[in-house]
Amino acid sequence: MISFFRKFKDGFAKTVSAIAAKTRGLFGGRKIDAASLDELEEALYTADFGVETTEEILTEIKAAYGREKDLQGRAAAEIGAAVLRRVLAGSEGTLDPAPAAAPDGVRRPIVIAMIGVNGSGKTTTAAKLAWRLKQDGKTVTLAACDTFRAAAVEQLKTWATRIDLDIVASHTGADAAAVAFDAWQAANARGRDFLIVDTAGRLHTKSNLMEELAKIRRVLQKNDATAPQHRWLVVDGSLGSNSIEQARVFHQSFGLTGLVVTKLDGTSRGGALVGIYRQLKIPIYFLGLGEQPEDLQPFSVENYVKAVFGLDE
Structure with missing residues (x-):
């Protein structure tokens, strides 16, 4: 290995x-x-x-x-x-592999909302994260809530088949919040550990997109007042420091709890994640370092600094 x-x-x-x-x-x-x-x-x-x-x-x-x-x-x-x-001290995000019961003692799925603009690798990252959690022995349901882009729904369905996971999806143009609601109900009824929600990456205007994300959040909270427990922005690492303003806008609107930086294997701008963390102090959970599911790697400061400066393990 x-x-x-x-x-x-x-x-x-x-x-x-x-x-x-x-x-x-x-x-x-x-x-x-x-x-x-x-x-x-x-x-x-x-x-x-x-x-x-x-x-x-x-x-x-x-x-x-x-x-x-x-x-x-x-x-x-x-x-x-x-x-x-x-x-980068304090920048490593850690996903608890054993979600605790809610304050009322009832165990519910932990919801991870994947947020980001089209082209960031958001949908693929949602699938890869589900695969990683499954490898760790966790049960996962995927929610295909990017209903405004037909390719996103089909892409997530293909991944779900490939890695043998539950998925809740609807037709293109369906109400994304309704899909999220149904997905939570299904994940909860089946006793799943995690629900990963792939959200829209583009609408007609930025305000429309932010309202759609807020609507998904409100609907999820009808089932669980603490959901979504994780709100992660997926950013394309090849955009470099241009990602900082994008992250700031999403953070102001949605209260981000984490970052996933993708496509770093295809760029020479691997220092960008330093600037993003330095500006926003949002923990980095995973890095996308290739095309395969196992290429979504937990962020490690030590591995990162040694890699970019060409130091040995």
């Missing part, structure tokens, strides 16, 4: 390659000099680590270089990793 670290290392290969190309392999063994510091600065900006994080990394590396003129690139990578560990 491929180790968790290897998944991260492979998933961030494009980011690592881009940094190596711009710094002429600085972290592979070169000594630090003034030119390599300029190269590193450009590389960190290109990888979308953002102004604050880039400046912090460079400040600490320059200070170390000032003390030791023979400073090696490997040591610089370790310094960069230490800065990222500090910046």
Whole structure:
């Protein structure tokens, strides 16, 4: 079985390659000099680590270089990793695999609402998350509530068949909130541990989309006042820092409890998640590092910082 670290290392290969190309392999063994510091600065900006994080990394590396003129690139990578560990402290979201009973003592499904714009990988992520929970021995129902996009409903149905999971769906254009209500009822009646709700990613206007999400939330709360217990935004990592404003808007409207950053294996902008967390302080639960279900990996600060700086496990 491929180790968790290897998944991260492979998933961030494009980011690592881009940094190596711009710094002429600085972290592979070169000594630090003034030119390599300029190269590193450009590389960190290109990888979308953002102004604050880039400046912090460079400040600490320059200070170390000032003390030791023979400073090696490997040591610089370790310094960069230490800065990222500090910046990302508290960023790992942890999904309790054994949901507790509600205050009234009745055990109900834990609801995870997957939110995000079309193209972010939201529907695929919902299916992959269901697969992961199933591998952990949990029972899951999927709710196909992106009824405004025919492809989303069919896509989720296909995934449900592929991974052998319950799904509650309706026809294109059906009331999404009604589907969510029915899905909760079904998941509860069958004693499922989790209900994963795939929501709409686009409507005619942003206000329409936010109202639709609010309606789904209100309907779920008719069944369980605490639902949805998790409200996760799925963001496309290849968009880089442009995702920050998107996340802020959804957070203001829906009160996000977590993030899932996808498509990181296909981009050299692997630093973007640092800026998103730094700005919003929303925990990151999972990263999408490939096409297969097992490529949805729990976020690990340690694996991330070692992967992006090309450090060994």
